[in-house]
Amino acid sequence: MTQTLETGTTTQERVDAWLADFEAALAARDAERAAGLFATTSFWRDLVAFTWNLTTVENRDGVADLLRATMESTDARNFHTTEEPTEADGVVDAWIGFETAVGRARGHLRLTDEGAWTLLTTLYELKGHEEPLGEARPMGAEHGANRNRVTWAEARRAESEELGRTREPYVVVVGGGQGGIALGARLRQLGVSHVVVDRYDRPGDQWRSRYKSLCLHDPVWYDHLPYLDFPKNWPVFAPKDKIADWLEFYTKVMEVTYWSKTTCRSATFDDSTKEWTVVLDRDGEEITLHPKQLVLATGMSGKPNVPELPGQDVFRGEQHHSSQHPGPDAYKGKKVVVVGSNNSAFDICGALWEVGADVTMVQRSSTHIVKSDSLMDLGLGDLYSERAVAAGVTTQKADMIFASLPYRIMHTFQQPVYAAIKERDREFYDRLEAAGFQHDWGDDDSGLFMKYLRRGSGYYIDVGAADLVANGDVRLVQGQVVSLSETAVQLKDGTELEADLVVYATGYGSMNGWAADLISQEVADKVGKVWGLGSGTTKDPGPWEGEQRNMWKPTQQEALWFHGGNLHQSRHYSLYLALQLKARQEGIPTPVYGLQEVHHLR
Ligand SMILES: Cc1cc2nc3c(=O)[nH]c(=O)nc-3n(C[C@H](O)[C@H](O)[C@H](O)COP(=O)(O)OP(=O)(O)OC[C@H]3O[C@@H](n4cnc5c(N)ncnc54)[C@H](O)[C@@H]3O)c2cc1C
Numbered sequence: 001m002t003q004t005l006e007t008g009t010t011t012q013e014r015v016d017a018w019l020a021d022f023e024a025a026l027a028a029r030d031a032e033r034a035a036g037l038f039a040t041t042s043f044w045r046d047l048v049a050f051t052w053n054l055t056t057v058e059n060r061d062g063v064a065d066l067l068r069a070t071m072e073s074t075d076a077r078n079f080h081t082t083e084e085p086t087e088a089d090g091v092v093d094a095w096i097g098f099e100t101a102v103g104r105a106r107g108h109l110r111l112t113d114e115g116a117w118t119l120l121t122t123l124y125e126l127k128g129h130e131e132p133l134g135e136a137r138p139m140g141a142e143h144g145a146n147r148n149r150v151t152w153a154e155a156r157r158a159e160s161e162e163l164g165r166t167r168e169p170y171v172v173v174v175g176g177g178q179g180g181i182a183l184g185a186r187l188r189q190l191g192v193s194h195v196v197v198d199r200y201d202r203p204g205d206q207w208r209s210r211y212k213s214l215c216l217h218d219p220v221w222y223d224h225l226p227y228l229d230f231p232k233n234w235p236v237f238a239p240k241d242k243i244a245d246w247l248e249f250y251t252k253v254m255e256v257t258y259w260s261k262t263t264c265r266s267a268t269f270d271d272s273t274k275e276w277t278v279v280l281d282r283d284g285e286e287i288t289l290h291p292k293q294l295v296l297a298t299g300m301s302g303k304p305n306v307p308e309l310p311g312q313d314v315f316r317g318e319q320h321h322s323s324q325h326p327g328p329d330a331y332k333g334k335k336v337v338v339v340g341s342n343n344s345a346f347d348i349c350g351a352l353w354e355v356g357a358d359v360t361m362v363q364r365s366s367t368h369i370v371k372s373d374s375l376m377d378l379g380l381g382d383l384y385s386e387r388a389v390a391a392g393v394t395t396q397k398a399d400m401i402f403a404s405l406p407y408r409i410m411h412t413f414q415q416p417v418y419a420a421i422k423e424r425d426r427e428f429y430d431r432l433e434a435a436g437f438q439h440d441w442g443d444d445d446s447g448l449f450m451k452y453l454r455r456g457s458g459y460y461i462d463v464g465a466a467d468l469v470a471n472g473d474v475r476l477v478q479g480q481v482v483s484l485s486e487t488a489v490q491l492k493d494g495t496e497l498e499a500d501l502v503v504y505a506t507g508y509g510s511m512n513g514w515a516a517d518l519i520s521q522e523v524a525d526k527v528g529k530v531w532g533l534g535s536g537t538t539k540d541p542g543p544w545e546g547e548q549r550n551m552w553k554p555t556q557q558e559a560l561w562f563h564g565g566n567l568h569q570s571r572h573y574s575l576y577l578a579l580q581l582k583a584r585q586e587g588i589p590t591p592v593y594g595l596q597e598v599h600h601l602r
Pocket residue numbers: 174175176177178179180197198199200206210214215216217218262263264265297298299300301302343344518563564565566567568
């Protein structure tokens with residue numbers, strides 16, 4: 001047990017004392033006293049436990065404000081540590097548990113001499129609506145003799161025949177990629193009737209349809225789905241068809257109610273009945289559903305940004321967005337121009353070069369590149385790796401450690417990582433620069449992950465293609481594409497690039513565009529931009545939001561939710577979204593604190 005020399009108290013006693021003081025202040029409904037237990041510069045991140053929202057408040061006045069609004073209804077109590085706290089560099093780290101009036105919660109506390117520096121509080125289950133896990137798992141078999149026996153399969157079949165015909169689902173999730181599937185699995189466990197719809201033929205087709213050389217850029221420890229980890233022999237970077245098959249298998253074994261070949265045509269919310277009217281085309285049949293909640297899990301990498309250029313109609317070669325790129329096989333010996341210099345552009349250039357195409361990359365603005373092995377080692381290794389697992393950092397624990405870092409200061413944890421990467425791979429970056437590649441480290445040198453959270457673009461995790469650019473095997477041209485002729489791509493400075501194929505690796509639009517397409521421009525504008533933190537950096541305009549805009553939390557449009565992100569986010573945040581939906585289905589009061597204001601339309 002660690003002991004603080006000056007006071008003679010142990011870290012455990014310090015944390016216990018803080019938790020007891022905090023609980024006493026809450027019990028006395030004294031927000032100011034509770035806020036006084038925080039340091040002057042402090043952050044409290046709450047995921048649904050107090051606020052029925054995903055919110056971060058700052059400093060004592062922020063804490064007091066949150067508590068004044070929420071402490072009565074939350075009635076939080078029984079705060080305790082769940083393992084022995086540790087201390088390093090003057091900061092005590094403690095894992096905590098507590099309960100609220102309606103649920104059970106866990107969290108994390110960082111304590112300095114001045115008080116709480118960071119606090120994370122997260123709801124993980126609702127009392128009376130616990131998931132059927134462990135001791136509470138279903139029997140499956142029904143022992144005894146029963147003439148009216150209904151087997152598991154019969155019950156499932158009856159459910160799927162009724163759903164959407166004689167029984168309305170409570171939730172419709174539009175989009176059955178990894179996001180929709182993970183949420184569907186959680187809703188099933190929580191007993192929330194739902195249907196996940198996707199226009200593809202089979203779950204996993206989102207990945208099957210992408211270019212053939214694609215492998216996940218994130219490692220296996222980061223990618224587990226809820227409830228069911230990948231097996232221990234799963235590749236570190238899953239090839240796209242393997243992840244597709246896993247998603248299809250997962251959908252089946254987790255009994256996600258999933259309608260393939262189903263396109264959502266429109267959705268309208270009726271303010272008086274508090275119901276959506278969702279019009280679907282299910283393999284040619286029009287079906288209208290009336291759920292109470294609508295989730296758009298339509299993908300942040302789903303709505304392609306395709307530039308409109310004069311001459312596209314006269315160009316005699318082939319042209320497509322990166323999302324439509326079939327892979328390199330048909331382009332051996334062909335001249336290919338790839339417009340863009342981020343992940344997809346590099347992956348596609350690399351695969352085309354491997355089959356012997358003549359490839360040119362057109363770079364318009366700077367990109368951040370980080371070598372995959374450096375990122376795995378220095379960026380993710382402490383949390384998501386075999387090394388982390390050996391040190392007791394399970395994926396669930398890693399998710400919570402990650403969640404415990406407030407976004408406001410997350411970049412300060414990232415900057416030293418990228419400084420170390422810069423040093424380690426100096427020779428690589430020098431070669432890239434010498435080849436004329438415009439490279440950046442993010443506006444404040446905080447690297448890839450902050451770029452992802454802020455703007456969801458502007459980077460490449462290098463798995464080899466950057467060397468092709470650095471050594472000239474893939475030609476690099478700087479400039480802005482302005483038009484196409486019959487045979488070439490034309491740049492602003494007059495450069496002409498002969499092409500048989502043009503690939504627009506120009507990224508994807510805001511998820512807000514899906515709301516405009518499916519619901520209305522008015523609702524899309526009411527909800528505003530989706531994604532980003534309001535950091536005031538490139539493509540993430542302020543003001544500061546504290547959390548990712550509109551993701552996994554209530555929006556300005558009642559009963560409309562957005563879900564998605566990478567596999568880590570889909571896994572972690574689907575829990576909080578599922579609990580918010582479950583509480584509403586059960587009629588549990590969900591007073592939302594700090595509903596996000598809208599500052600940007602898209
Ligand atoms: C080249 C590339 C590499 C990537 N590498 C990684 C990686 O390594 N790790 C990672 O986590 N992420 C990676 N991503 C990001 C990846 O796209 C997302 O993480 C993931 O696909 C998001 O899942 P999702 O479920 O939110 O969206 P998607 O997978 O895009 O699924 C959205 C679904 O919505 C459906 N849909 C949309 N509109 C409708 C409608 N009107 N009706 C019915 N269905 C509809 C679509 O058919 C689609 O299936 C990569 C993306 C790209 C493009």
